[in-house]
Amino acid sequence: MKHPSSREFFAHWDQARGKAIAPDRSDLAPEPVRHLLADVFVLGCDQTNGYPFRIAGTRVCALAGRDLKSFDFGDLFAADGSTEMTDLLGIVANDMLPTVAGVTAIAANGNSVPLELLLLPFSTQAHTPTSLTGLLVPFADAALPLTSYRLTSWRHIHPPRLISPRMIRRLNTLRGLTVYEGLR
Numbered sequence: 001m002k003h004p005s006s007r008e009f010f011a012h013w014d015q016a017r018g019k020a021i022a023p024d025r026s027d028l029a030p031e032p033v034r035h036l037l038a039d040v041f042v043l044g045c046d047q048t049n050g051y052p053f054r055i056a057g058t059r060v061c062a063l064a065g066r067d068l069k070s071f072d073f074g075d076l077f078a079a080d081g082s083t084e085m086t087d088l089l090g091i092v093a094n095d096m097l098p099t100v101a102g103v104t105a106i107a108a109n110g111n112s113v114p115l116e117l118l119l120l121p122f123s124t125q126a127h128t129p130t131s132l133t134g135l136l137v138p139f140a141d142a143a144l145p146l147t148s149y150r151l152t153s154w155r156h157i158h159p160p161r162l163i164s165p166r167m168i169r170r171l172n173t174l175r176g177l178t179v180y181e182g183l184r
Contacts, residue, residue: 001100001157002139003116009036009135010098010157013120021096022121025131039137043073045093045130050074050086060136063105063115065145077149085151092119093132101154103136105146113142115149 001007012033016023030037038059043051049072056068064076074086092099101117118135138146 001116001118003137005036005039005137006100006116006118006135009033009040009118010100010120013098013133017123020123022098022123024125025122025128028122028133036135039135040133041068041073041136042131042133043089045089045132051089051093051132054131062144063136063138063146077151081150085149088151088154089119089132091156092121093130096121096123098157099154100157102152104150104152105142106148107146108143111142113146114139114152115146 001010013023013028016027016029025042033040038057040055040057041053041060042055044054045051049070051073052070053068053073061068064071073089074082077085088099088101091097098121099119101119103115103117105113105115107113115136115138119132120134121132122130124130
């Protein structure tokens, strides 16, 4: 993470989660990061509406030039990048992988503006809608509003476990040739 706000918000999220994969929404208290809340957002995960903003900080709304409540996060991105962004949001929400991404957007004066996007999952519980939080911050002042957001790079902060402890125990019991059926 390059932006100090991203590092600070991630540290707050990481402390709130403890040894869990992700914290509950109620565990992430806003008081310690009050000065960052203008750059913070919360997204819902909805099968029909994609990833609508539930909460968007004032600076996040200012970047887009509008109130973002109920607006789909993927719609901020240019048409050719919207699907890629939606796929990345699905990975963060479903696989519980914190992700940091580089984003560029076009300012009102036509200049390209670099931003940093931090996406952090909340733990999922029965009868609770899936959601995630994040932070979107520009690296420099820009003529607002920004348009045509594009994902330029991304990486998962904690790599996924490819082999779980359960899988290791199962592999230790196998002998000889094992055939796994797959999709054609």
